[in-house]
Amino acid sequence: MPRLSYRRALTRALADEMTRDESVFxxxxxxxxxxxxxxxxLLKRFGPERVLDTPLSEQAFTSFATGAALAGxxxxxxxxxxxxxxLVFEQIVNHAHKFPLMTGGQCAxxxxxxxxxxGSRTGWAGQHSDHPYSLFAHVGVTTVVPATPADAYGLLxxxxxxxxxxxxxxxxxxxxxxADVVDLAPVPLGRGVVRRPGTDVTVVAVGHLVHDALAxxxxxxDQVSVxxxxxxxxxxxxxxxxxxxxxxxxxxxxxxxxxxSCGIAGEIIATVVERVRLLAPPRRVTRPDGxxxxxxxxxxxxxxPGRDQLTAAIQLTMxxx
Amino acid sequence: MTxxxxxxxxxxxxxxxxxxxxxxLVRAGEIVGGIHPxxxxxxxxxxxxxxxxxxxxxxxTHRGHxxxxxxxxxxxxxxxxxxxxxxxxxxxRGGSMHxxxxxVGVLGANAIVGAAGAILTGAVWARRxxxxxxxxxxxxxxxxxxxxxxxxxFNLAALWRVxxxxxxxxxxxxxxxxxxxxVAGTIAGRAxxxxxxxxxxxxxxxxxxxxxxxxxxxxxxxxGGPELVEAHTYRFDAxxxxxxxxxxxxxxxxxxxxxxxxxPVDIQGARLPPAARAAVDAEVEATLAAAVAYALAxxxxxxAAALEHLYAxxxxxxxxxx
Ligand SMILES: Cc1ncc(C[n+]2csc(CCOP(=O)(O)OP(=O)(O)O)c2C)c(N)n1
Ligand SMILES: [Mg+2]
Numbered sequence: 329m330p331r332l333s334y335r336r337a338l339t340r341a342l343a344d345e346m347t348r349d350e351s352v353f354x355x356x357x358x359x360x361x362x363x364x365x366x367x368x369x370l371l372k373r374f375g376p377e378r379v380l381d382t383p384l385s386e387q388a389f390t391s392f393a394t395g396a397a398l399a400g401x402x403x404x405x406x407x408x409x410x411x412x413x414x415l416v417f418e419q420i421v422n423h424a425h426k427f428p429l430m431t432g433g434q435c436a437x438x439x440x441x442x443x444x445x446x447g448s449r450t451g452w453a454g455q456h457s458d459h460p461y462s463l464f465a466h467v468g469v470t471t472v473v474p475a476t477p478a479d480a481y482g483l484l485x486x487x488x489x490x491x492x493x494x495x496x497x498x499x500x501x502x503x504x505x506x507a508d509v510v511d512l513a514p515v516p517l518g519r520g521v522v523r524r525p526g527t528d529v530t531v532v533a534v535g536h537l538v539h540d541a542l543a544x545x546x547x548x549x550d551q552v553s554v555x556x557x558x559x560x561x562x563x564x565x566x567x568x569x570x571x572x573x574x575x576x577x578x579x580x581x582x583x584x585x586x587x588x589s590c591g592i593a594g595e596i597i598a599t600v601v602e603r604v605r606l607l608a609p610p611r612r613v614t615r616p617d618g619x620x621x622x623x624x625x626x627x628x629x630x631x632x633p634g635r636d637q638l639t640a641a642i643q644l645t646m647x648x649x
Numbered sequence: 650m651t652x653x654x655x656x657x658x659x660x661x662x663x664x665x666x667x668x669x670x671x672x673x674l675v676r677a678g679e680i681v682g683g684i685h686p687x688x689x690x691x692x693x694x695x696x697x698x699x700x701x702x703x704x705x706x707x708x709x710t711h712r713g714h715x716x717x718x719x720x721x722x723x724x725x726x727x728x729x730x731x732x733x734x735x736x737x738x739x740x741x742r743g744g745s746m747h748x749x750x751x752x753v754g755v756l757g758a759n760a761i762v763g764a765a766g767a768i769l770t771g772a773v774w775a776r777r778x779x780x781x782x783x784x785x786x787x788x789x790x791x792x793x794x795x796x797x798x799x800x801x802x803f804n805l806a807a808l809w810r811v812x813x814x815x816x817x818x819x820x821x822x823x824x825x826x827x828x829x830x831x832v833a834g835t836i837a838g839r840a841x842x843x844x845x846x847x848x849x850x851x852x853x854x855x856x857x858x859x860x861x862x863x864x865x866x867x868x869x870x871x872x873g874g875p876e877l878v879e880a881h882t883y884r885f886d887a888x889x890x891x892x893x894x895x896x897x898x899x900x901x902x903x904x905x906x907x908x909x910x911x912x913p914v915d916i917q918g919a920r921l922p923p924a925a926r927a928a929v930d931a932e933v934e935a936t937l938a939a940a941v942a943y944a945l946a947x948x949x950x951x952x953a954a955a956l957e958h959l960y961a962x963x964x965x966x967x968x969x970x971x
Contacts, residue, residue: 383808385804396771397775399775401778419798427757429958430739431742431747431749432743433958433961435961438961564964
């Protein structure tokens with residue numbers, strides 16, 4: 329069976345969509361030489377007209393893409409650093425996202441914002457280690473965080489085909505994941521997946537943390553039957569799929585690489601308790617409130633949600649009822 | 650491109666009377682949130698749009714009624730939009746500051762100062778890449794020339810030679826901040842820094858604006874890159890209609906009087922025989938009377954559909970619980 333890395337899955341998705349649809353093109357910094365090792369080979373295959381290196385002008389090229397989308401193209405933007413999304417939050421949220429409603433449905437803005445290497449990259453410190461997916465979920469921009477190579481492919485394809493703006497976070501912690509892949513296919517936006525069935529507790533894990541949740545579930549297998557639910561899309565969340573899982577297990581733990589306050593874990597817990605009577609109080613494992621990732625590796629790790637915390641949270645939830 | 654002085658006058662007059670009728674509707678409570686009146690600046694939108702073709706693209710500003718009307722949007726549907734009616738250009742979802750009419754090439758007024766230039770640059774680039782022979786014009790105020798995102802757009806358009814006309818409506822103030830207190834160097838000098846030709850014109854003279862635009866657009870259509878036109882003008886009324894209730898003192902009365910003495914309606918009107926001018930005036934009155942009647946007779950949108958059009962993909966926002 330062929331092994332596919334997460335990065336190459338992203339490359340394949342870009343190449344397949346560029347082949348399928350002439351209107352798809354790429355914009356970004358240093359993408360012709362594939363500095364982030366995602367756009368590798370695409371310049372040669374598709375030419376400079378469809379693989380555009382931009383000046384360091386994130387605000388201009390993000391809105392340039394909005395304009396190109398208004399005119400019928402499907403731009404895919406690559407961002408070198410997750411925090412650059414703060415710089416272009418205005419362009420994505422206040423313009424691209426709002427145009428369809430504000431114009432009364434006169435237009436669509438099919439732009440994909442791809443962030444390869446979101447979250448901690450270990451040793452890149454405060455300004456390169458953000459994971460701002462909850463911000464986009466909050467404002468209602470379609471947001472996906474694929475955990476596996478197959479999903480990286482399938483969700484990026486669906487993002488490019490979507491008629492609305494979509495932010496694709498490819499966590500640094502997942503970029504080196506490899507998997508046996510039989511069929512590559514689009515993965516529908518807004519559809520979660522049970523990664524591991526279980527009966528005692530549902531662990532919702534986002535992005536790279538899916539792999540940690542699976543490892544913890546295996547470690548605890550003789551004590552607790554853990555179901556791991558990967559929402560894949562954080563806006564819109566697959567509430568029915570999630571509620572189905574928690575209805576079966578009756579317990580909920582969420583592990584999420586956001587800062588705690590107003591992070592997606594809070595929204596997941598709130599929505600589940602609105603719909604399901606739980607057997608024990610739900611718990612979440614997140615970055616601390618207001619966290620800035622410090623540089624030293626031990627500090628960086630201390631601020632991220634980890635396996636020990638997740639194990640403790642699962643055990644507490646089981647003890648509570 | 651129209652050389653017809655009557656048509657140019659008609660646009661100037663239409664925008665003028667549209668704004669005056671809109672202010673009446675603000676006072677009457679039919680337009681909520683107020684407007685940024687374009688009074689005094691009509692010659693710029695009228696002159697620029699007279700030099701454009703139907704297929705060319707435009708983006709406007711918070712003071713954007715003139716840009717939308719100048720490009721050919723239906724005044725009745727524009728007024729209905731201002732009144733928040735479902736028959737409005739944006740089905741009541743945009744209002745004064747977001748009025749858009751993609752059908753006539755208006756990709757929207759944009760309420761964020763300096764934001765629209767990059768959007769228009771991308772749209773013109775994309776359409777030309779598909780083989781469409783068109784150019785764009787993006788309007789912005791003197792306040793926008795210190796916004797980084799607009800300066801980034803200058804660079805991108807010039808670098809990639811996208812034929813966009815950057816039209817600066819220099820009315821001397823950004824709200825209450827005078828140009829002298831905000832702009833280091835010059836506005837035209839910013840264009841020079843990016844290798845863009847710049848033309849400074851009298852924005853009160855619609856024909857001068859039209860001719861400068863026509864010359865720039867001709868160079869752009871012949872393969873030239875973006876250009877800048879800086880049109881000097883004067884805002885006759887408030888920054889926003891809220892000032893009608895709250896008098897802010899920042900423009901000396903003699904300056905206001907001098908500014909108002911150069912009225913684009915009169916400057917262009919004087920180029921018409923009196924009878925022709927009177928005929929246009931009467932026609933504009935009739936158009937606007939019908940527009941007001943249409944707007945006020947139109948129903949408001951259904952609150953149950955408040956978030957309709959939020960997602961082009963058909964996604965619907967979660968409202969109540971679960
Ligand atoms: C980025 C941004 N900053 C501030 C505002 C608030 N604001 C709206 S209009 C305006 C003044 C704009 O001045 P100018 O660009 O000269 O246009 P004018 O109003 O004179 O037509 C300001 C500060 C805004 N809408 N956008
Ligand atoms: Mg101004």
